[in-house]
Amino acid sequence: MGEHEDREAQRRKRMRSIAIALALGAMVLLFYIATLVRLGGNVLNRPM
Amino acid sequence: MTDTIAPYVRDGLTEVEGGSVGDFVALMKPRVMSLVIFTALVGIVVAPGPLHPALAAIALLAIAVGAGASGALNMWYDADIDARMQRTASRPIPKGRVTPEEAFSFGMVLSVGSVLTLGVLVNWVAGALLALTIAFYVVVYTMWLKRRTPQNIVIGGAAGAFPPMIGWAAVTGGVSLESIVMFAIIFMWTPPHFWALALFRSGDYARAGVPMLPVVAGERETRRQIVIYSALLVPLAVVPAVIGLGGITYGIASTVLGAMFLALALRLWRAEGEAEQIRVAKRLFAFSILYLFGLFAVLLVERVAAGLTG
Incomplete structure (x- = not known):
């Protein structure tokens, strides 16, 4: 594998890693939002 | 194979x-x-x-x-x-x-x-x-x-x-019944849609050894089956208007689009010569996508409009 192909392969790998990170981040946000929506006003309704 | x-x-x-x-x-x-x-x-x-x-x-x-x-x-x-x-x-x-x-x-x-x-x-x-x-x-x-x-x-x-x-x-x-009807419409739509594609791609399927209908039963039988499934699909697609899932607009749209679908299927059945059959098959394939999209789009628009006015 030449140097150019090597760089290209590395670039693709990096882009894939970034895409996975973004997808995981979005997933966390999704579950957070869904939890708030499902609990609704009950978020504040807890014993102090 | x-x-x-x-x-x-x-x-x-x-x-x-x-x-x-x-x-x-x-x-x-x-x-x-x-x-x-x-x-x-x-x-x-x-x-x-x-x-x-x-x-x-x-x-x-x-x-x-x-x-x-x-x-x-x-x-x-x-x-x-x-x-x-x-x-x-x-x-x-x-x-x-x-x-x-x-x-x-x-x-x-x-x-x-x-x-x-x-x-x-x-x-x-x-x-x-x-x-x-x-x-x-x-x-x-x-x-x-x-x-x-x-x-x-x-x-x-x-x-x-x-x-x-x-x-x-x-x-x-x-x-429920409504969701089963929506399921049934797409279910009935799929065979004529894919067989229209298979008619002008049968060489591809034959090469790959996939037993699509035109490869196994011939293009004449495929065109016949397309007409049968289209004749079942078209009245079925009007059912949402009958059970209240769609309104009068849907009733009209599904009837008009259905008549066009059936007309194309019959044209394909009667088409003479390979070139003409492929041409009509391509048209039916393209129209079938528009047809399904149109049916569901009207259901969507009707419901959104009802939500805005009511």
């Missing part, structure tokens, strides 16, 4: 350097996904009852990802025949940009992720239906029927018919 059933061997691949993000997006069959998203959206909108917009968006996303996952698993299993067909030869696996193992892992992770997300965050009836859809497409259609019988797309079509039912279940938590 037995050689086509052999599992895909990696020796045939060109050098793999790892696919780009775009290759993995391509594995999800974005064009198929768009029709899935649209019909699922209609299922969500026309279903009675409240669903928070954020949860509706999550349901839609999960259904879309589930559809993409089944696309990836389909490409994993079918890489050998994809490589032999002009239409699919440039897909990421036959091109050697993604390994079958990568596609399999990608598809499995997305399948499990989308079903769990839909089940946990929305409801488990919708989650179970999504799991059933993925299993049906990958196991029943891709692995079992596609290479064995010309009825492959008739039965396998059920997988493409589930999305509005999943959308409906996301809102109501159940299955």
Whole structure:
């Protein structure tokens, strides 16, 4: 594998890693939002 | 035909350097996904009852990802025949940009992720239906029927018919007559749609050893079957107006679009000469997409308009 192909392969790998990170981040946000929506006003309704 | 059933061997691949993000997006069959998203959206909108917009968006996303996952698993299993067909030869696996193992892992992770997300965050009836859809497409259609019988797309079509039912279940938590009717419309639509495609791609399917109807039973029988299924589809597509799922606009639209569909199917039946048959088959294929999109679009617009005025 030449140097150019090597760089290209590395670039693709990096882009894939970034895409996975973004997808995981979005997933966390999704579950957070869904939890708030499902609990609704009950978020504040807890014993102090 | 037995050689086509052999599992895909990696020796045939060109050098793999790892696919780009775009290759993995391509594995999800974005064009198929768009029709899935649209019909699922209609299922969500026309279903009675409240669903928070954020949860509706999550349901839609999960259904879309589930559809993409089944696309990836389909490409994993079918890489050998994809490589032999002009239409699919440039897909990421036959091109050697993604390994079958990568596609399999990608598809499995997305399948499990989308079903769990839909089940946990929305409801488990919708989650179970999504799991059933993925299993049906990958196991029943891709692995079992596609290479064995010309009825492959008739039965396998059920997988493409589930999305509005999943959308409906996301809102109501159940299955009812309305969602079964939406399912039935797409189910009946699939054979004439795919057989029209198969008529002008039969060389491709024959090369790959896929027993599509024109390859096995000939183009004349295929055109006859297209007319039969179209004649069943067209009245069925009017049923939503009868059971109150659609209104008067839907009733008119489904009748007019149905008449056009049937007219094209009959024209294909009567078409003389190969060139003319291919020309009409292409028109029917293109119109069938417009037809299904039109039916669901009218259902959607009617319901949104009713929401705005009422």
